[in-house]
Amino acid sequence: MAVQSYVKRLQQTNRLVVKVGTSSLTHSTGKLNLFQLEKIVRQVADIANQGKEIVLVTSGAVGAGMGKLGFREKPRTIPDKQAAAAVGQGILLHMYEKLFAEYGHTVAQVLLTREDLADRKRYLNARNALATLLHYRVIPIVNENDTIAVEEIRLGDNDTLAALVAGLVDADLLMLLTDTDGFYTADPQKDPDAKLLTIIEDISADLEKVAEGAGSTFGTGGMETKLHAAKISMNFGIPMIIANGFKEGVIWRNLQGEITGTLFIPRETKLHSKKRWIAYGSDIQGAIHVDAGAAHAILEAGKSLLPIGVVRVEGNFEPGNVVSVISPEGVEIARGIVNYSSQDIDKIKGRRTSEIAEVLGHKDYDEVIHRNNLTVKI
Ligand SMILES: Nc1ncnc2c1ncn2[C@@H]1O[C@H](COP(=O)(O)OP(=O)(O)O)[C@@H](O)[C@H]1O
Numbered sequence: 212m213a214v215q216s217y218v219k220r221l222q223q224t225n226r227l228v229v230k231v232g233t234s235s236l237t238h239s240t241g242k243l244n245l246f247q248l249e250k251i252v253r254q255v256a257d258i259a260n261q262g263k264e265i266v267l268v269t270s271g272a273v274g275a276g277m278g279k280l281g282f283r284e285k286p287r288t289i290p291d292k293q294a295a296a297a298v299g300q301g302i303l304l305h306m307y308e309k310l311f312a313e314y315g316h317t318v319a320q321v322l323l324t325r326e327d328l329a330d331r332k333r334y335l336n337a338r339n340a341l342a343t344l345l346h347y348r349v350i351p352i353v354n355e356n357d358t359i360a361v362e363e364i365r366l367g368d369n370d371t372l373a374a375l376v377a378g379l380v381d382a383d384l385l386m387l388l389t390d391t392d393g394f395y396t397a398d399p400q401k402d403p404d405a406k407l408l409t410i411i412e413d414i415s416a417d418l419e420k421v422a423e424g425a426g427s428t429f430g431t432g433g434m435e436t437k438l439h440a441a442k443i444s445m446n447f448g449i450p451m452i453i454a455n456g457f458k459e460g461v462i463w464r465n466l467q468g469e470i471t472g473t474l475f476i477p478r479e480t481k482l483h484s485k486k487r488w489i490a491y492g493s494d495i496q497g498a499i500h501v502d503a504g505a506a507h508a509i510l511e512a513g514k515s516l517l518p519i520g521v522v523r524v525e526g527n528f529e530p531g532n533v534v535s536v537i538s539p540e541g542v543e544i545a546r547g548i549v550n551y552s553s554q555d556i557d558k559i560k561g562r563r564t565s566e567i568a569e570v571l572g573h574k575d576y577d578e579v580i581h582r583n584n585l586t587v588k589i
């Protein structure tokens with residue numbers, strides 16, 4: 212697909228999520244790059260002035276906290292990271308608030324953890340909160356709540372967070388601003404022959420190899436986490452652009468259709484909100500292995516999963532939990548909300564729907580997972 216055909220879609224963007232990485236917000240000292248921060252704020256404020264709705268996902272709390280606390284290296288232990296984030300988030304938000312206020316805009320701090328997105332109720336609460344802020348023309352400034360986010364409840368990187376937020380607010384576009392011009396055939400800091408890829412329609416295993424390895428001194432995941440974000444965004448049906456945050460007017464130029472970085476082309480139709488949550492927000496509680504017939508029915512015919520196609524159950528889960536669906540080849544082909552517990556599915560596996568009541572003594576549903584609660588091709 213030609214980039215040109217995307218120009219119109221970008222120009223019609225009404226709601227967008229912009230993520231700014233540490234690399235484009237901090238100096239090599241770890242202190243905030245105020246000039247750069249000012250440039251980003253001015254662009255975002257101007258876009259909001261045009262009536263567009265914009266959510267800013269910002270990194271930089273740990274970096275800013277390091278600068279303040281005099282840490283020379285990225286904190287390694289969780290308590291040090293938490294301390295740096297607690298100090299830095301205040302500094303970061305103070306600067307955003309001050310700069311946005313100069314342009315007459317109100318901001319709101321929104322700090323999220325993985326748990327806020329994994330729990331369906333909390334996910335919906337977060338969605339309502341963001342929708343209300345946008346309704347009041349407030350610019351939400353989102354970051355991970357690093358101060359309380361110990362390993363088990365961490366997302367760990369803001370690229371993934373930004374993609375999930377784009378899904379949460381049903382954005383038309385996700386833009387990741389970083390310190391390179393986009394996604395290259397190799398790390399451009401290391402390989403002078405690396406070439407910029409302007410358009411990516413499919414994330415192949417080869418492409419994932421190219422992205423391996425950490426990013427800049429203060430950044431978290433390098434291109435690896437950006438590709439992961441692209442996968443999520445493409446699956447949601449939301450186009451994503453990786454662009455250079457240092458380029459003059461970068462956000463606006465991309466919205467004009469002048470794609471200055473790498474554009475990731477999404478699936479054609481947007482994924483329904485609940486299916487987005489099933490695929491990427493929720494915590495996976497177990498797995499159901501299916502036979503070839505069931506895999507085909509799910510993947511090719513958009514059917515529900517019936518007990519007859521179930522071969523094996525893994526883990527302990529309850530009705531309402533989200534589980535992976537695994538093909539005979541061992542590939543995760545879908546995720547979905549189960550109607551029965553792991554124990555009950557184990558009892559009815561391989562059986563016909565008409566046998567469920569006899570085997571279990573009750574029958575609440577025909578399907579193990581209804582297709583409305585199933586997201587395919589993760
Ligand atoms: N294939 C690639 N294309 C572009 N950059 C890459 C690639 N592989 C690794 N990188 C590195 O990723 C870095 C950006 O990631 P990171 O530092 O995490 O940024 P941010 O703080 O903006 O999230 C770049 O400085 C670059 O060195």
Ligand SMILES: N[C@@H](CCC(=O)OP(=O)(O)O)C(=O)O
Nearest residue numbers: 233270271272273368369431
């Ligand atoms: N939440 C962290 C940033 C984590 C992160 O993903 O950083 P980056 O790779 O620079 O976007 C912080 O505010 O420092």
